[in-house]
Amino acid sequence: MHITSEERDAVYKTIFSRRDVRSEFKPESVPDDVLNRILLAAHHAPSVGFMQPWDFIVVKNSTTKSAIKAGFLQAHAEAAELFEGERKAKYQSLKLEGIEEAPLGICVTCDRTRTGSVVLGRTAKPEMDLFSSVCAVQNLWLAARAENLGMGWVSIVHDNVIRDALRIPEHIDIIAYLCLGYVEKFHHTPDLERAGWLPRKEAKTAIHYEYWSEPD
Known part of the structure; x- marks a missing residue:
């Protein structure tokens, strides 16, 4: 399937304009067809051994x-x-979540037992199923941005809180809670860049060729 230059440019625009949104959520609901497209995109993430270890819990209830x-x-x-x-003082001044403001919460999980104990591609690097679920988060994030929806990843919360609130079984790993x-x-x-927490690094500082550093 050939990608046109216009389609390519739209992908890059989506990547570069993606933001971790913590505030400015509007109360209007997300239509079901839009939500379904986003979740379908997340479900089409790459996964080790094609095990598709993720699940998505959609949260709308205010008590939860x-x-x-x-x-x-x-x-x-x-x-x-x-x-x-x-x-x-800077940390305490930052707005770091939109849990109650966002109309939707989505919890992404990983079932590491989904296709058995031996998984193609996970034998030498067992955490590949966790990485696969993170790929699903990134797909979801980019699809949301393409739908002009904001998304924020809430990492400052202990797993047991989410597990209890969403009745997640003990053997299921919690990957992300998203607004x-x-x-x-x-x-x-x-x-965080606007707030002066840290600047964006230039891409060239993170790119290496052939080796991490030149051989002695």
Whole structure:
């Protein structure tokens, strides 16, 4: 299947304009057909041994969101104590989630037992199924951006909070809790870059040829 130059440019535009959205969510609901397209895109991520280890839990209930928000607040307070001085004050000033503001939450999980104990491609690197589920998150994120939906990944929350709130079995790994919805606008630069937390590195500083470093 040939990709036209216009289609190629649309893919790059989507990648470069993707943002981790924490605020400015609008209350309007996400239509079912749009949600289904996004989840279908996530389901078409690459997976080791074609095991497709992911599941997606769609969260709309406000009580469930409140429980997850409470877990975030606890983990956020714990994290703040790990920073000092100006860095701590900066951390505490940042808006780092949109759990209750976003109309949808989506939890992405990984069932590492899905196709048995021996999985093609996972024998030398057993964490490949976890990486596969992260690929599903990225597909979901880019599909959401293509639908002009904002998405944010909430990592500051302990797994047991999400597991209890969403009744996830113990043998299932929790990969991500995502906030999804239409937003007032997409910013040109990431929130943390705009806030002065860290600058974006130039791509060339992360690219190596043949070796990590030149041989002695």
